[in-house]
Amino acid sequence: MQGREQALWRRRLRRELAGLIALKLVALALLWWLFFSPAHRTVVDADAAGRRLGVPQAAARTEAAPAGPAAPAAPGVTP
Amino acid sequence: MIDFAVVTLSRAQFALTALYHFLFVPLTLGLSMNLVIMESVYVMTGREIWKAMTRFWGVLFGINFAMGVATGITMEFQFGTNWAFYSHYVGDIFGAPLALEGAMAFFLESTMVGLFFFGWNRLSRVAHLIVTACVALGSSLSALWILIANAWMQFPVGAGFNDLTMRMELLSFKTVFFNPVAQAKFVHTVAAGYVVGSVFVLAVSAWYLLQRRNVEIARRSMAVAASFGLACALSVVVLGDESGYVAGENQKMKVAAIEAEWHTQKPPAKFTLFGIPDLKAHVTHDEIDIPWVLGLIATRSTDKPVLGIYDLVAGNRLRIESGIEAYAALRELRANPSDPALRARFAAHQRDLGYGYLLLRYIADPAAATPREIDAAAWSTVPNVLVLFWSFRVMVAIGFFLIALFATAFYLASRHVLAQKRWFLRVAFWSLPLPWIAAELGWIVAEYGRQPWAIDGVLPTFLGASPVPATEVWLSLTGFVLFYSALAVVDVFLLTRTIRRGPDGLGYWPPQPETPREPAAAAADAVR
Numbered sequence: 014m015q016g017r018e019q020a021l022w023r024r025r026l027r028r029e030l031a032g033l034i035a036l037k038l039v040a041l042a043l044l045w046w047l048f049f050s051p052a053h054r055t056v057v058d059a060d061a062a063g064r065r066l067g068v069p070q071a072a073a074r075t076e077a078a079p080a081g082p083a084a085p086a087a088p089g090v091t092p
Numbered sequence: 093m094i095d096f097a098v099v100t101l102s103r104a105q106f107a108l109t110a111l112y113h114f115l116f117v118p119l120t121l122g123l124s125m126n127l128v129i130m131e132s133v134y135v136m137t138g139r140e141i142w143k144a145m146t147r148f149w150g151v152l153f154g155i156n157f158a159m160g161v162a163t164g165i166t167m168e169f170q171f172g173t174n175w176a177f178y179s180h181y182v183g184d185i186f187g188a189p190l191a192l193e194g195a196m197a198f199f200l201e202s203t204m205v206g207l208f209f210f211g212w213n214r215l216s217r218v219a220h221l222i223v224t225a226c227v228a229l230g231s232s233l234s235a236l237w238i239l240i241a242n243a244w245m246q247f248p249v250g251a252g253f254n255d256l257t258m259r260m261e262l263l264s265f266k267t268v269f270f271n272p273v274a275q276a277k278f279v280h281t282v283a284a285g286y287v288v289g290s291v292f293v294l295a296v297s298a299w300y301l302l303q304r305r306n307v308e309i310a311r312r313s314m315a316v317a318a319s320f321g322l323a324c325a326l327s328v329v330v331l332g333d334e335s336g337y338v339a340g341e342n343q344k345m346k347v348a349a350i351e352a353e354w355h356t357q358k359p360p361a362k363f364t365l366f367g368i369p370d371l372k373a374h375v376t377h378d379e380i381d382i383p384w385v386l387g388l389i390a391t392r393s394t395d396k397p398v399l400g401i402y403d404l405v406a407g408n409r410l411r412i413e414s415g416i417e418a419y420a421a422l423r424e425l426r427a428n429p430s431d432p433a434l435r436a437r438f439a440a441h442q443r444d445l446g447y448g449y450l451l452l453r454y455i456a457d458p459a460a461a462t463p464r465e466i467d468a469a470a471w472s473t474v475p476n477v478l479v480l481f482w483s484f485r486v487m488v489a490i491g492f493f494l495i496a497l498f499a500t501a502f503y504l505a506s507r508h509v510l511a512q513k514r515w516f517l518r519v520a521f522w523s524l525p526l527p528w529i530a531a532e533l534g535w536i537v538a539e540y541g542r543q544p545w546a547i548d549g550v551l552p553t554f555l556g557a558s559p560v561p562a563t564e565v566w567l568s569l570t571g572f573v574l575f576y577s578a579l580a581v582v583d584v585f586l587l588t589r590t591i592r593r594g595p596d597g598l599g600y601w602p603p604q605p606e607t608p609r610e611p612a613a614a615a616a617d618a619v620r
Contacts, residue, residue, distance in 0.1 A: 055176035
């Protein structure tokens, strides 16, 4: 009798856990769809940052620009 | 074109989530250290009552910890959603400490929290104490990495600008780690968190003594909170002084705004204890001053001046003019990156590039700015003096009140008369909200005082926001307000329910009949 009750309890626990996990997945998917899906993502690269700041890179130069080292650090920024 | 409504909404959203999050963080920091002290006494003495105390306050810690995690995660997401340009521009530096916080501190803390709750009957006393200490260490390490990231926003060191990638790039992690602002902020903030935790223990214990419930546990808890809290509250003042000195060296405008110091005074500068700053007339009415104090705090000398707002604005005007040169050189450099003459011209003015960006608020092409626009941009570097002036003073006043509170509690506890002084218990109980108010005001002073910069002198805040529709930010902002308010209600409900049940209701103390104890030990516990 006790074993049967325990089995029932376990089955109910499994069902509740599965339900909770499913609910959590739905909530996460909803959050992703509402806020983080590609449609809501702002892709920022050097060109986008340049356009934002009004200093776009010339198209021809973009392809030819060497991947040079960082410019010397600003005196106020580096120690 | 920059949508300033979106910038304002994004700022409001971040400020709101940070303020909510910061309700939970200091209590987590403070309670974890109180737990370490209580459990250390248990391990050293073997008295069961100290274990019961650790378990009871540990439950309250657990509730608060869960809420802190829930409110903290959304903040990190916002860097990608609402602050995409910010993330691109400074992510190379800012991302490292955030990632380290997640990888090192958060995992350590979360794992050890699990062991703390489920390890009581599985670990030895010493092993469990080590676990509790690791929880406290993890909490403080979390704070360390976050504050290193935050300090870099206040005083950006160890990084340089790359015109090809259009972002700041990390040059020296060591310099970022040992940023003097980070060191000062870390110890000041963590000590303030310890004060919050101690006031919480003190106030809740006072309530039990007023109710004449859980007297044994409440008396001991108050003694721990009073002694640890007093040491921490005094440390907060000393470390706050260090923060003030560091800010006086690196963020002169913030210090001038906090002090409403419109004009440079003859050194050593006086400290304005009370006053009503007039933002239009640029004067402070009804001042009550204390001679020398500001000069000593900000410069630790009697002959160095603390620059006033007018002088700092004049200096910033020059930097904006240099920033215009940097901006114009950068524009040409972007079109012709291999020209060494252009690169040299840019390098000569690069440190002021951020000041040139300030003009983008007023004009699309900073190189064509008029003196009027330059003047407006220079004055935009002054944060809201009224808010900073009063936030700082209320924070400091609460700090000194808490020192008095802890000192009184320490004195009464050492005389073993705490439980009899009901007037003091009432004061202690009603003091509960004060450390949170002080902590939030401290956050406002630090972050609102950084404006108009996201990264001081490097990136104005308005340039960091994502170009997302305002309706989307409204939607997420509303969602956050509703969700976080619900969390706050749940948190308060769970905490008050646990406190009302108390160690007796939870079965921690007095010991339950099914756990027989040595009569001698029980008697000893009763009198200790």
